[in-house]
Amino acid sequence: MKITLKKYIPYLVLAIMLVWHTVTKAQEQRFPRPEFEGGYTFPEHQFQYQRGPLWEYMDAAVLVLALSAASWLALKKRSRQGLIWLSVFSLAYFGFYRQGCICAIGSIQNVSLALFNDDYSMPFSALLFFAIPLLFALLSGRVFCAGVCPLGAIQELTGFRQVKVPRKVEGILSAIPFVYLVLAILFAATKSQFLICRYDPFVGIFRIDAPYTMVIFGSLLLVTGIFVNRPYCRYICPYGVLQNIFSRFSVRHLTITPAECRNCRLCESGCPYDAILQSDPDPAKKRPKRSWKESVLYFLLIPVMAASLAVIFYNLAPSLAIVNDDVKLAREIRLEKESGIKAVSKAAVAYFESGKSEKELYDEEQLIIGRFKKGAPWIGIFLGLSLGISMFRLTIRKIRTDYEPDRGRCYSCGKCFRYCPVKLNT
Amino acid sequence: MEKDGNRKGTRREFVRSAGKLIIAVPVLSLPVILAKKMDVKGYVWQIDPYKCTSCEQCKTACVMTPSAVKCTNAYPMCGYCDFCPGFLRQGAKKFSTAAEDQLCPTGAIKRIFVEEPYFEYSINEKLCDGCSKCVKGCADFGNGSLYLQIMHNLCVNCNQCAIARICPSDAVIRVPAEEPYLRKELKKEPKEPLPRHNLTQARFKNNRLPGS
Known part of the structure; x- marks a missing residue:
């Protein structure tokens, strides 16, 4: 008799506990803390801390340095090679080392969340990452896109072929970032979600760990990018919209030719992003009458x-x-x-x-x-x-006497340098 | 013609410089506006153990594999039960440490005998994958001393935590970076229910264990 009862003890305990559970769900502290006789002291759990905020300022310092380097390489040194090496560095540092989550693109949402909500105060580093690239865009064009943004860098380094997208398709597709930007701002401002972070395609590659949907999306973009260069930057990136607007008013900007343009038309096919504005050879003759x-x-x-x-x-x-x-x-x-x-x-x-x-x-x-x-x-x-x-x-039509980059759309990548036959003797 | 072009040029220049000014003003004023709404020390993500419903999604939602969420034991709350509902599977025939009796699918809970009839339970964080089966067991039948925390040596501090996005009870919140853990044993009783979206967790702030 005793043996059979013993067999059911666990079930009995469980049944009692189940009843207990339904009665006193909210009250969790069910059993008193035992009085230990043997002088037992509980182990102290060692909680580990993240790397300090000081490191994030180092990230900001690296960002400023990289942006200065990119401006110098694109505007002054005119070295595509240098920009590629800078891309490699940015990909390694902001991408693989910092694992992509210190990001100017995502910081739009922090700004939006902080601007429209009083109970969130944004980290200073996020503000720096939002503002510094835009400041540089005002000074020297989209040098952030050229070789500092890790998302741009990974696409820059994998764009081997150049397939030109028809103008109309390009025009329609490049409206997507505007919609994406405003939706991301709206969703962040209403504390709904961070759309940009959710659909970041490459952060999984930086972490070498991602859900399969992100892997599919990211690798599709990369494969597309081999032929249609920088698909994320052109057709998705919401920060690119801000860069585009700011860069239009930049103080200085990359030029295709180091000296005077000879209108030789060699650079016409040099830009995979169709960001070269063609010059009008003889404005007096061939100008169509516009009403x-x-x-x-x-x-x-x-x-x-x-x-x-x-x-x-x-x-x-x-x-x-x-x-x-x-x-x-x-x-x-x-x-x-x-x-x-x-x-x-x-x-x-x-x-x-x-x-x-x-x-x-x-x-x-x-x-x-x-x-x-x-x-x-x-x-x-x-x-x-x-x-x-x-x-x-x-x-409205501006008469151009030179071939020059479209300040809004030019990524300052320097691909057009080698198409220009004008070389400076230094 | 030349005169005309020249005139147009100046107008264009004027528009351009005006545009520069228009753009520059918000750019320069934005940091000033945001300076008020800024926290120099920043935030990290953490799980509020009192909101957590142990739905098991932390295990899979985290961008890290295995998840940066780990179980931890609040020893001052622990009952040191022999029949630990977080350690033993419900319906286990024996109270043994055999694998078939353990609740933890990865065997991450270590059981050490202290003295009759008490056992100490500690978590091997290398094995724990944050599935919260033990948390549910402990909360339902025990003292609720097992709880989940985001371990900040593993967390990459995503701008938007992937777990926070899908957490059904909004338990994953931003906490100040200098107090990155919401330790259950240190909780002060809240005087009134906190607002749903509070981002800083006042009730966990600045309370340490006596002697620690």
């Missing part, structure tokens, strides 16, 4: 576009809000209450466990949707202005 009415029309279209996109984005706001986890959860719970579709997601399970009231959840949902509605028109205005201005720019 100023067209320019005025497109100029007037700018505010119209901004307004209409603002309206469109305002109406899209509730749909965009679905990226927020709380909104998603609230919709799931509402669906369960209204149409009986059972909420089975882990967030729903955690919500039921937390004992939060439904009203709280729905109030929060409305609050977040309200924030989306507040922010969405502004991103619509930005998109409309960008689109309108770029269309307006097509109608």
Whole structure:
């Protein structure tokens, strides 16, 4: 008899504990701390700390040095070779050593989160990584893209062939970064998620460890990049949009020719990014007559576009809000209450466990949707202005006597140097 | 013609310099605005053990393999149970250290005899993959002394923590870098429930164990 009882003791204990569990779930401290007789002292757990913030300032110092080197190599030394070696260094340091998470592209979101939320204060290093490359863009063009950004560097070093993308396709695809940028800012400002970090394609390569989706995305981009150079920079990178805008107003910029352009047309095919603005050989002769009415029309279209996109984005706001986890959860719970579709997601399970009231959840949902509605028109205005201005720019024509890089789109990579027959005797 | 071009040139130059000014003003003022909202020391990610529901996603969501999330034992809270619900599998026939009786799939929990009838349980962090099976066991049936923490010797401090993104109970939060661990045994009772999105964790701040 005794033996059979002993056999069931574990089950009995378990049953008692299960009952206990249901009664006193919130109270975890069930058993008193034992009184040890043998003078036992519990081991002290050694928690380890991260490398100090001082190192992040070293990263910032390396960034400034690398940017200065890139400016010097691109503008003064005019050395493509040097820029390639700088890319190798940046890839090794910011990519593989710092594992890609001290990143100017991602810092857009920290800035956005800090600007629109009072309970987040951004790390100083993130601000430095956001501002310094833009400052350099104002001084000397997109030298950050040329050889400092690890994402640009990995593509720069793997772009072996040059396939030109048709102008129209290029034009349409290069609108994607604008949309990506404004969505990333909106999602970060509403504390929904960090879109850019989530879809960073190369950080998995830097860590040599990634989910398979990131591996597929990253390697697809790299394979594409062999032929269509720098696909991430051109068609995805949201920081490139800021670099593009800032670089247009740069004090100095890389030039194709070291001296005077001879209009020999040799560099025309030299740029894989189609960022060389062609010179007009004889402006007096071959200039098509352009009507100023067209320019005025497109100029007037700018505010119209901004307004209409603002309206469109305002109406899209509730749909965009679905990226927020709380909104998603609230919709799931509402669906369960209204149409009986059972909420089975882990967030729903955690919500039921937390004992939060439904009203709280729905109030929060409305609050977040309200924030989306507040922010969405502004991103619509930005998109409309960008689109309108770029269309307006097509109608005005600048007479060029030289071949020069398009300051917005030129990555200052220096590929065009070797196409120019003009050499300086030094 | 030349005169015309010249005039246009100056206008263009004016537009360009005006544009430069327009761009430069926000660029220079942005750091000033952000200076107020800046923390020199920065943040790291950490799991709030009181929000964690041990859903087992920390094991797979982390960008590191194995996860930077590890289990840790808050010894001042531990009951030193012989029947440790974090160590033994539920439904185990014997209370032995045999692999089939252990709850931990990687055998990362080490059991050392202290004195009758108490055992000390420690975590081998090299083996632990942060699956939180033991955490759930301990929280459900024991004292809740086993809890998960992001180990900062392993964490690469992503800008957006991949675990925080999918954590169903928003337990992964930003904490000040100088206090990177939210140690369960050091918790002060909160006077009122903290807001859902609080990013700095006041209730864990600046409290150390007596004598440590």
